[in-house]
């Protein structure tokens with residue numbers, strides 16, 4: 001036999017060890033074990049040998065073939081493990097070093113706005129109150145002077161909850177029901193704000209979300225007038241936006257306030273932006289909450305909180321706030 005199988009095996013081991021990737025290994029596999037490989041050729045030569053030589057030579061060829069297979073399999077396993085490690089490394093996300101620098105998380109831009117508003121009104125002597133997000137029909141509508149079937153109910157695309165009588169339980173469509181809850185439990189004078197999450201069956205677009213935030217304000221005291229409302233909102237405008245902003249009130253309609261108004265602010269560039277509904281608390285509402293309208297009067301306002309956040313930071317699409325993309329939120 002002219003083929004030196006030992007030498008072939010030694011050379012093959014060197015070539016296998018030198019292969020750097022799985023594609024090259026597949027090629028080498030063909031060369032070492034395929035149709036025109038040394039071992040295949042050696043087996044072909046067996047026919048020319050004497051029967052007793054043939055047996056030993058055949059065993060040796062099989063040993064060499066098995067050894068080559070083992071070398072190739074070992075190398076394949078190593079290369080596959082390396083490839084996996086490389087993928088894991090490249091997809092690794094170091095949460096302590098996002099964007100290359102060590103960063104702590106911070107409050108969401110809506111929460112920041114919420115907290116600034118609370119600070120501002122607390123500084124003006126208001127307390128902060130909260131109420132449930134799942135409300136009954138009475139607090140969301142009835143006590144707010146929307147009789148059953150009143151067309152103004154259609155202004156709110158209400159999401160009802162399958163609980164109790166049909167239509168009796170809902171996701172609050174505004175923070176105004178918290179006014180009722182505060183008046184039911186606190187004796188006037190009342191100076192409160194009520195921030196919270198509200199729900200309407202709206203399709204998300206640049207200016208609407210089915211879940212958004214409002215901040216309600218309620219004042220009930222003796223001899224409160226529309227002038228107090230206008231003065232409070234103007235003071236708020238200067239404090240929140242700065243001295244170069246002003247505000248105005250435009251006539252509007254809400255069942256729970258009379259008279260009612262829209263509150264707009266004017267930006268330094270002269271453009272107006274609608275921010276809130278407001279008005280004098282309707283006597284029916286005071287009465288529904290157990291307060292005597294002969295002795296007390298009050299005003300209320302309700303801001304869109306998300307809109308205030310957008311405005312402050314010059315963001316033009318409400319949906320950006322809730323995509324939870326850290327590259328976006330990290331800017332604020």
Ligand code: PHE
Nearest residue numbers: 174176277278279300301302
């Ligand atoms: N609740 C009203 C709304 O969501 C806003 C509002 C609050 C209006 C308080 C007047 C007084 O549309």
